[in-house]
Amino acid sequence: MTDVPQIYRILPEVILTITGVIIMLVEPLLAKNSSRKPLGWLAVLGTLASLAASNWQLQLPAGTAFYGTVQTDAYSVFFHVAIAGIVLATLLVTLDAATAETEGLGELFALICFGAVGMMLMTSGIELLLVFIGLEISSISTYIMAGFRKKSAKGPEAAIKYFLLGSFATAFFLYGIALIFGATGTTVIPAVAGLLTSSQTPILASIGLTMIIIGLGFKVSAAPFQVWTPDVYEGATSVVVGLMSTAPKAAAFAVLLRVLYVAFPALHNHWQPLLWGMAALSMTIGNLGALRQQNVKLMLAYSSIAYAGYLLVAFTALSQDGIAAASFYTVSYAAMNVGIFAIFSHAGGMGDRLTLIQDYRGLAYRSPLLGGALAFFLISLIGIPFTGGFFGKFYVFASALHSGLVWLTIIGLVNSGIAAYYYLRLLASAYSKPVHSDLLDGIPRVSIPLLFALLLTVATTLILGIVPGRVLAGAKAGANTLSPAAAIDIGGNTDAAK
Amino acid sequence: MGGLRKKIPVTFWTMTMAVFAISGFPPFAGFFSKDEILYQAFVSPNSLGKILWFVGLLTAGLTSFYMFRLWYLTFFGESRAPKAAHDDHGNGHAHGVHESPWIMLAPLAILAVLSVIGGWVGVPAALGGHSEIEHFLSPVMHAQYLSYEQVSVAMSTHPQVVAQFTNPPSEAAEGSKSLELLLAVVSVAVAAIGWFFAHLFYFAKPALPAQLAAKVRGLYALLLNKYWIDELYGAVIVTPILLVSRYVLKGLFDTGVITGGSLALGYATQGVGSVVQRIQSGNIRSYAGWLAIGAAALLLLTYFGFGAHLTF
Amino acid sequence: MLNDSILSLITFVPTAGAIVVALLPRSGKLIQWFTLLVTLATFGLTLHLPAHYHYGQSGFQFEENHPWIASPKIGYHLGVDGISMWLVVLVGFLGPMAVLASWKAIETRTKEFYFLFLLQQTAMIGVFVALDMFLYYGFWELSLVPMAILIAMFGRNRGAQAAIKFFLFTFIPSAFLLVGMLWLYAKTGTFDFVETQQYLSQNGSLLAPQALWWVSLAFLFAFAVKVPVFPLHGWLSDVFSEAPTAMAMVVAGKLGLYSIIRFNLGLFPAQSRQIAPLMITLAVIGILYGALIALVQQDLKRFIAFSTVGHLSFCTLGIFCFTVVGLNGSVYQILNHELSGAAMLILFGILYERYGTYDMALYGGLAGRLPRMATLYLITTLSLIGLPILNGFVGEFLILSSSFGVHPYWGAAATLGVILSAAYMLGMIQKLFYGQQSQLVANKPVPDVMAREGFALVPAAILMLVLGVASPYWIRAISDAVNGLAGNVAHATVTLTTNVAEKR
Known part of the structure; x- marks a missing residue:
């Protein structure tokens, strides 16, 4: 285990950091009016390399590095690949949406790379302070990205809101770490479980865990910490929303899973009810809030709240299947969400010209390709079979029901039924006969990068829906490293574990 | 119409055969079927059998009467068609009376032949035949409808159990041959009476019906208006059904409860949604x-x- | 050889066709011709099934069973029995009919239309052949999507609303269906229909009866909406009045009714028996209710929607009478109604293409102008009414006669529906074709039924006659499957009664 050079354990992060730094250094050297797009292609190359490196990490024997703060295993690789994939698609979409007038494009590319580094560190970090650092790197990048639309008042407003409220939530996270350290004397996640049993002050550990749940709950916009989401999504440009509704959330969920299942399986009777309530609340608030939205981004903001709820359902299943389902659904949600925001960003440009559902009326007539892709992603979000969205949801609820969570399953599936309504409004609008609209006339031709991005997201969504075997195996392997079957052997009924 | 016998002879002859068959004269087809039905009604163990037989007999007479009335009025006597139609006849076939094309005559001829000989497959025993089709439908009439339990029992035990459900019951009591013969004579006689009156009213003394109608005006009006049954149905059944369907079922229930119910559910959900939104x-x-x-x-x-x- | 892959072939030939359609250029009638070819090929393939069907067996045939996803354990399991086989053939038969009916009606966006149309074919066939519940659910939900999009795209005036309404009406109850399936999976560890059936019939008594009861209700609810069973028919008239003919033809009836027979009777026989009185009541109400509202409808599309509610309720009645004859009749009636109802919708559609309105009041005296169309209308009408020697009679007779045996009063009430159905159907014929020529008809000379329309309708009319005369040919296979089901139900009932007896 020790013969593996330590740097290999963080190779993807290192590659992306170098890429980001190069971009930052080169950007001021470029002529003021010259295109920044080559920097984007550089970032794409870096991301591809990082993706390959993550995949290559599977060859390494599972193990830790840097004094036991970083661990590469099937679980971390799974999320690394997911995050790299999201970043790759986002970069391609940015390349498509950017025009000569777009300001600060170079910085945006660099920030995307740096944010990805933070997120990747979160998923491979097994030391809470390192995880915190990763969280901060990713958060600060996203705060800035949220304000990317500097010309519109909404951009900076979103950034400020996100920053203030995010800091508030991060404080909870940090305080939680402190309390856990107080209770157990360690911040290494795998060590917590063992020390917890001998802790003199288990109540502290418990409160500390709740604080971590609060902090991460904010990041994944789970109710009741979802309030920031719609405002920030509305203000940020579509490209950024596509990224920040998927990658940081995937990372935060990965951390939460690791903390809950590795450090605190013993306290599951404490955290399971909390997550149960958060899941039910998130699904309901998310879907009801989205019902009457006219603004597509607000609608998807609420839908992402509901998505956090669905994922938390898998958390409460207390089984390996639950962990695997959560991991799997993260990926499938990311594919379709990045895809749908790619369409919004192409149609609306960096300035988000098309905001309302009715603005998209007749899109399918104007551009069958965009319309078809939009329809496909919406169908996946609704949860129609043979798409990743369905299989993810299906797997989540199958694992929940297998653990006897009948009511949560019913709440969830009825919610997904209601959710169909708002997705359908957009779908029906895109497929209604067009009225003459300058907005649609302004949509540029589909560019090569966008085509790649759509191909990537559509293919992923379709593969996850029809032949999910490989990804499923990856998710299961990850779940297995996280919590070998015996860790919490709950099965049907939580009382049986006592 | 009237006096068409010479103008459309084929139609006349085929119709003649049909009239005799429907009226139930032997050896035409109608005789055998009618005779058999009346006989079975008469010998039926059911107490209503005799009454039904009588009603049947009476209407057989009436059938004979109106069929021959039709026959006489159409084919005999003077034409009652408007003069104009007659004038056309000379220079164009558009409106004149003429024989139908062969595509209509051929089926007529086939049907006419059948109405003459069609009954011979069912000559009852009383008249020296052995009714070929008497038991034709008995498999259908005696088939039982198996319930799930019966089928499952049958499948698990033996095919014979199925037969238990499908065997026809023993033959019903049957009357004697002489009775059947007597009844046949009576029914033919009644049909003949019907023919006789038709001949009297519409051939021999064409003025008689009008005189008769004048005498019993009320009855005639009742008959002419088909007992006002249509109007009665209209007022008692059709109109209320239409009104209830239109206003209560369609207007109130389908629009109000079915459509309205789902709308209300939708709006209620959206209402909660807008409350949630207000947090924003x-x-x-x-x-x-x-x-x-x-x-x-x-x-x-x-x-x-x-x-x-x-x-x- | 072919027997091992025929069902996959039938299911996915339309999908392959759809992909090709997406790549074809939008020029001339190329897409139409190609789609017609694909549907004809599919129909030809479906005919392989009755040709090679082994009669006298109650199990599934032409089975294909491959593992698909290891965990959760999901298989790619296809197969048909006597019930689903004819439904597959029916879908195959209606395919070319629908294409011909859409030939002129759909002039813009043909690529989208035929692409989605072919996907819809795959989804419907898939529902009938899938024997894995995951796969089944996949096709079941998939069948919503093309339908909804096409209604939104080609709706007459409120297409988008009708599409959303349709989708939600089916999708939300399906959520309960999914809960039910997942619950079964949690207990049985498999999504395979056959294995689940075996498990339930052997170990069903080990499961909580209360829970099984709720699960069976979840299944029934989802299917009843799709049929639709009164009072869940709220979506139907909107969909009928908005949907293009090719979609309205297939939207109601067979999917839901088949699923009730397959899943509710197949998996939950005892529970289905318990709920039968309610379903029979709803069916009879539906028969009368649909007929009475059809009686006063002016819009032809809404008219046929309510007549559909009435006619499909006959099938529901037959299913829940729990007799072999009734069930045979129900399956047969599904075939009949889909065929005749589809023909009726096409006929309404071609009238609309000529005169541009579905308002019955604007028509009158068409018979003099369009004698061939009048003939086709009359044959179809008589078939829907259930005139002997036409197909509708056989089904209705079997259903009604078995309902008389089981529930004489409900049977009598349902028979009233037959009279009412004759009343409104013939009333419609009278208003359209007889009487004074209306202004619309008098002022607008239109062609009679054209060759293309004839190709769609004449085979249907012939089939109506053949189905009416040669019913044993079809019922033979249906009866095999139904007898198998009957044994299953009887077994469950016996088990149930013994269990109850033991508990006492």
Whole structure:
């Protein structure tokens, strides 16, 4: 285990950091009016390399590095690949949406790379302070990205809101770490479980865990910490929303899973009810809030709240299947969400010209390709079979029901039924006969990068829906490293574990 | 119409055969079927059998009467068609009376032949035949409808059990041959009476019906208007059904309850949705407040729920 | 050889066709011709099934069973029995009919239309052949999507609303269906229909009866909406009045009714028996209710929607009478109604293409102008009414006669529906074709039924006659499957009664 050079354990992060730094250094050297797009292609190359490196990490024997703060295993690789994939698609979409007038494009590319580094560190970090650092790197990048639309008042407003409220939530996270350290004397996640049993002050550990749940709950916009989401999504440009509704959330969920299942399986009777309530609340608030939205981004903001709820359902299943389902659904949600925001960003440009559902009326007539892709992603979000969205949801609820969570399953599936309504409004609008609209006339031709991005997201969504075997195996392997079957052997009924 | 016998002879002859068959004269087809039905009604163990037989007999006479009335009025006597139609006849076939093309005559001829000989397959025993089709439908009439239990029992035990359900019951009591013969004579006689009156009214003394109608005007009006049954149906059944369907079922129930119900459910959900949306004030202090409340709720739950759930 | 892959072939030939359609250029009638070819090929393939069907067996045939996803354990399991076989053939038969009916009606966006149309074919066939519940659910939900999009795209005036209404009406109850399936999976560890059936019939008594009861209700609810069973028919008239003919033809009836027979009777026989009185009541109400509202409808599309509610309720009645004859009749009636109802919708559609309105009041005296169309209308009408020697009679007779044996009063009430159905159907014929020529008809000379329309309708009319005369040919296979089901139900009932007896 020790013969593996330590740097290999963080190779993807290192590659992306170098890429980001190069971009930052080169950007001021470029002529003021010259295109920044080559920097984007550089970032794409870096991301591809990082993706390959993550995949290559599977060859390494599972193990830790840097004094036991970083661990590469099937679980971390799974999320690394997911995050790299999201970043790759986002970069391609940015390349498509950017025009000569777009300001600060170079910085945006660099920030995307740096944010990805933070997120990747979160998923491979097994030391809470390192995880915190990763969280901060990713958060600060996203705060800035949220304000990317500097010309519109909404951009900076979103950034400020996100920053203030995010800091508030991060404080909870940090305080939680402190309390856990107080209770157990360690911040290494795998060590917590063992020390917890001998802790003199288990109540502290418990409160500390709740604080971590609060902090991460904010990041994944789970109710009741979802309030920031719609405002920030509305203000940020579509490209950024596509990224920040998927990658940081995937990372935060990965951390939460690791903390809950590795450090605190013993306290599951404490955290399971909390997550149960958060899941039910998130699904309901998310879907009801989205019902009457006219603004597509607000609608998807609420839908992402509901998505956090669905994922938390898998958390409460207390089984390996639950962990695997959560991991799997993260990926499938990311594919379709990045895809749908790619369409919004192409149609609306960096300035988000098309905001309302009715603005998209007749899109399918104007551009069958965009319309078809939009329809496909919406169908996946609704949860129609043979798409990743369905299989993810299906797997989540199958694992929940297998653990006897009948009511949560019913709440969830009825919610997904209601959710169909708002997705359908957009779908029906895109497929209604067009009225003459300058907005649609302004949509540029589909560019090569966008085509790649759509191909990537559509293919992923379709593969996850029809032949999910490989990804499923990856998710299961990850779940297995996280919590070998015996860790919490709950099965049907939580009382049986006592 | 009237006096068409010479103009459309084929139609006349085929119709003649049909008239005789329907009226039930032997050896035409109608005789055998009618005779058999009346006979079975008469010998039926059911107490209503005799009454039904009588009603049947009476209407057989009436059938004969109106069929021959039709026959006489159409084919005999003077034409009652308007003069104009007759004038056309000379120079164009458009409106004149003429024989139909062969495509219509051929089926007529086939049907006419059948109405003559068609009954011979069922000559009852009383008249020296052996009714070929008497038992034609008996498999259908005696088939039982098996319930799931019966089928399953049958399948699990033996095919013979199925037969138990499908065997026809023993033959019903049958009357004697002489009775059947007598009844046949009676029914033919009644048909003949019908023919006789038709001949009297519409051939021999064409003025008689009008005189008769004048004498019993009320009855005639009743008959002419088909007992006002249509009007009665209209007022008692059709109109109320239409009104209830239109206003109560369609207007009130389908629009109100079925459509309205689902709409109400939809609006109620959306109403809750707009309440949820109201949290989104855009005010950052209120957001921080919500965050704090949520965090406080979770922490309180943890603190007070902790003792109960401690599982070390 | 072919027997091992025929069902996959039938299911996915339309999908392959759809992909090709997406790549074809939008020029001339190329897409139409190609789609016609694909549907004809599919129909030809479906005919392989009755040709090679082994009669006298109650199990599934032409089975294909491959593992698909290891965990959760999901298989790619296809197969048909006597019930689903004819439904597959029916879908195959209606395919070319629908294409011909859409030939002129759909002039813009043909690529989208035929692409989605072919996907819809795959989804419907898939529902009938899938024997894995995951796969089944996949096709079941998939069948919503093309339908909804096409209604939104080609709706007459409120297409988008009708599409959303349709989708939600089916999708939300399907959520309950999914809960039910997942619950079964949690207990049985498999999504395979056959294995689940075996498990339930052997170990069903080990499961909580209360829970099984709720699960069976979840299944029934989802299917009943799709049929639709009164009072869940709220979506139907909107969909009928908005949907293009090719979609309205297939939207109601067979999917839901088949699923009730397959799943509710197949998996939950005892529970289905318990709920039968309610379903029979709803069916009879539906028969009368649909007929009475059809009686006062002016819009032809809404008219046929309510007549559909009435006619499909006959099938529901037959299913829940729990007799072999009734069930045979129900399956047969599904075939009949889909065929004749589809023909009726096409006929309404071609009238609309000529005169541009579905308002019955604007028509009158068409018979003099369009004698061939009048003939086709009359044959179809008589078939829907259930005139002997036409197909509708056989089904209705079997259903009604078995309902008389089981529930004489409900049977009598349902028979009233037959009279009412004759009243409104013939009333419609009278208003359209006889009487004074209306202004619309008098002022607008239109062609009679054209060759293309004839190709769609004449085979249907012939089939109506053949189905009416040669019913044993079809019922033979249906009866095999139904007898198998009957044994299953009887077994469950016996088990149930013994269990109850033991508990006492």
